[in-house]
Amino acid sequence: MREELAIGIDVGGTKVRAGLVDARGKVFAGAELSVGKERSSKEVSEKAARLAGELMRGSEGEVEAVGCGVPGIVDFREGVVRASPGFPGWRDEPMRGMISGALGRPVFMDNDANMHAVGEARFGAGRGCENVIVLTLGSGIGAGLILGGKLFRGDEGFAGEVGHVVLEPEGPPCNCGGRGCLELFAAARSFELIETRLSGEEASTLRGALGGKGPDPASAAILAREGNEAALRLWEEFGRALGVGIATVVNVLGVETFVIGGGISRSLDLFAEHARRSALSHTYVRHEGSLRLIRAELGDDAGIIGAACQALSCR
Amino acid sequence: MREELAIGIDVGGTKVRAGLVDARGKVFAGAELSVGKERSSKEVSEKAARLAGELMRGSEGEVEAVGCGVPGIVDFREGVVRASPGFPGWRDEPMRGMISGALGRPVFMDNDANMHAVGEARFGAGRGCENVIVLTLGSGIGAGLILGGKLFRGDEGFAGEVGHVVLEPEGPPCNCGGRGCLELFAAARSFELIETRLSGEEASTLRGALGGKGPDPASAAILAREGNEAALRLWEEFGRALGVGIATVVNVLGVETFVIGGGISRSLDLFAEHARRSALSHTYVRHEGSLRLIRAELGDDAGIIGAACQALSCR
Numbered sequence: 001m002r003e004e005l006a007i008g009i010d011v012g013g014t015k016v017r018a019g020l021v022d023a024r025g026k027v028f029a030g031a032e033l034s035v036g037k038e039r040s041s042k043e044v045s046e047k048a049a050r051l052a053g054e055l056m057r058g059s060e061g062e063v064e065a066v067g068c069g070v071p072g073i074v075d076f077r078e079g080v081v082r083a084s085p086g087f088p089g090w091r092d093e094p095m096r097g098m099i100s101g102a103l104g105r106p107v108f109m110d111n112d113a114n115m116h117a118v119g120e121a122r123f124g125a126g127r128g129c130e131n132v133i134v135l136t137l138g139s140g141i142g143a144g145l146i147l148g149g150k151l152f153r154g155d156e157g158f159a160g161e162v163g164h165v166v167l168e169p170e171g172p173p174c175n176c177g178g179r180g181c182l183e184l185f186a187a188a189r190s191f192e193l194i195e196t197r198l199s200g201e202e203a204s205t206l207r208g209a210l211g212g213k214g215p216d217p218a219s220a221a222i223l224a225r226e227g228n229e230a231a232l233r234l235w236e237e238f239g240r241a242l243g244v245g246i247a248t249v250v251n252v253l254g255v256e257t258f259v260i261g262g263g264i265s266r267s268l269d270l271f272a273e274h275a276r277r278s279a280l281s282h283t284y285v286r287h288e289g290s291l292r293l294i295r296a297e298l299g300d301d302a303g304i305i306g307a308a309c310q311a312l313s314c315r
Numbered sequence: 316m317r318e319e320l321a322i323g324i325d326v327g328g329t330k331v332r333a334g335l336v337d338a339r340g341k342v343f344a345g346a347e348l349s350v351g352k353e354r355s356s357k358e359v360s361e362k363a364a365r366l367a368g369e370l371m372r373g374s375e376g377e378v379e380a381v382g383c384g385v386p387g388i389v390d391f392r393e394g395v396v397r398a399s400p401g402f403p404g405w406r407d408e409p410m411r412g413m414i415s416g417a418l419g420r421p422v423f424m425d426n427d428a429n430m431h432a433v434g435e436a437r438f439g440a441g442r443g444c445e446n447v448i449v450l451t452l453g454s455g456i457g458a459g460l461i462l463g464g465k466l467f468r469g470d471e472g473f474a475g476e477v478g479h480v481v482l483e484p485e486g487p488p489c490n491c492g493g494r495g496c497l498e499l500f501a502a503a504r505s506f507e508l509i510e511t512r513l514s515g516e517e518a519s520t521l522r523g524a525l526g527g528k529g530p531d532p533a534s535a536a537i538l539a540r541e542g543n544e545a546a547l548r549l550w551e552e553f554g555r556a557l558g559v560g561i562a563t564v565v566n567v568l569g570v571e572t573f574v575i576g577g578g579i580s581r582s583l584d585l586f587a588e589h590a591r592r593s594a595l596s597h598t599y600v601r602h603e604g605s606l607r608l609i610r611a612e613l614g615d616d617a618g619i620i621g622a623a624c625q626a627l628s629c630r
Binding site for chain 1: 388445446458460462463465467468469470471472473474475476477479480481482484491492493494496559562563564565566567568569570571572596597598599600601602605
């Protein structure tokens with residue numbers, strides 16, 4: 001018997017990607033289009049529909065469902081993108097209707113972090129787990145919660161704002177309007193802030209090694225792998241902050257499996273043990289043996305696979 | 316047609332209470348026995364069984380199920396109490412088997428905070444909500460999570476340790492082994508710590524009004540209702556800390572309905588607005604209109620009703 005097929009679409013800030021996926025999470029064919037300067041939701045929706053249409057024509061079997069992940073605040077019931085950090089002008093864009101209209105068939109739409117989480121939980125690093133938290137470490141921190149085997153969205157679809165868990169109530173301001181949020185200390189943009197908390201000697205060693213520039217994840221990783229002490233300290237502080245955030249999720253939810261994705265997860269070996277130790281120092285000792293931080297396995301395909309998989313299960 | 320009946324048992328540190336409850340959450344008859352000095356799990360289990368037996372004999376209809384809530388770390392699958400703060404000597408006590416054996420029928424057992432939460436969510440202040448967080452403010456902070464209409468326990472039954480959400484990573488030590496936990500700042504035992512953070516003038520006004528003693532929730536409430544500025548400041552700080560904890564839960568779960576129970580909830584009017592404002596200052600603005608802090612409605616009966624209700628639904 002032939003497997004069911006679905007199309008997953010992943011909208012990013014610079015390109016739209018799509019893939020033909022079977023019910024076991026295998027990607028058969030993929031395609032992408034870059035997003036131009038106009039970046040209107042209409043333009044992006046048309047590109048998504050063109051990609052999906054192309055893959056449908058090329059598929060040998062029947063495509064059962066089409067799913068799409070979009071960054072930002074997505075009203076999945078209405079299929080409307082309320083706002084998106086990657087597309088600052090967008091307000092209440094009815095993208096599901098646009099893609100669906102251009103394609104001539106129903107489309108499922110949700111937040112991209114949720115789609116990543118479904119992909120990793122079903123077919124990636126979290127497979128087999130009833131409860132998994134998928135953290136995506138990028139310029140901010142996204143999270144998808146799989147609880148009892150299902151995506152949990154909260155009352156209005158805003159679950160998983162783990163990046164805005166408060167680490168320092170009186171800390172530096174965050175662009176969410178709050179202060180001292182986790183993603184100020186444990187995301188790509190955190191490295192310059194962490195640098196300010198090193199000792200004067202550490203900071204000047206680091207600046208010296210970076211030719212006077214501030215650190216970023218890539219340069220901090222290169223230096224740390226060369227044994228640069230100050231860079232290793234940056235990752236230690238990064239891990240320590242992330243661990244406090246993880247402890248918070250463990251204390252609230254009692255979930256012990258965290259899948260770490262996003263660009264910075266390439267450096268997981270540099271901060272995983274610091275994060276784990278920090279998390280355990282803020283949770284009951286009984287989590288010691290069972291708390292797991294695992295690297296995401298599906299890379300860029302997680303969103304495509306998750307969108308396809310969620311679309312199949314929401315038919 | 317006659318309603319289904321169940322017995323709910325609520326084990327506390329000083330007494331065991333039980334009630335005959337119908338499927339609409341109405342308590343028909345109740346009984347209690349005090350817990351003596353020995354406080355072995357065998358003694359407590361026997362009292363629970365005697366109460367349940369008495370209520371069964373007195374009921375006119377058939378009792379369909381028996382449920383029991385016990386404070387502490389309860390392995391609900393095995394029916395074993397791993398440890399309990401109210402009964403320091405208990406280790407891996409097979410209480411479900413003891414009660415069930417003495418009663419001659421199956422018994423359902425879980426943590427008491429979970430049973431409170433089920434009671435309030437089904438028949439109390441949270442009724443009608445798909446997602447509710449029930450916080451019990453007492454000497455510590457307990458929480459029960461109702462997600463998607465069901466009790467969520469986490470991987471091993473340890474969900475809801477909201478009292479150990481980290482407020483100050485380098486703050487005062489907590490008896491969980493961590494530092495700066497929420498329940499150091501927003502539970503019954505927090506008032507002396509909060510006092511140390513008042514200004515010198517506020518603190519000495521307060522000590523004067525209390526005849527030199529340190530504040531506790533009851534005295535702080537009396538003084539605050541009399542308009543004592545320093546006591547009002549205590550409740551402001553209490554609410555501010557609780558609000559940060561609530562913000563954390565909102566950021567992780569996107570759930571916006573919080574039912575506040577436990578002894579301190581009698582003073583909810585003194586801290587609710589501070590807590591709400593503090594929570595909103597640490598979450599996205601979109602929660603402004605929908606975040607709700609509601610007082611628990613079932614009082615001491617919540618645990619009995621929840622245990623009966625959960626036992627009926629787990630048959």
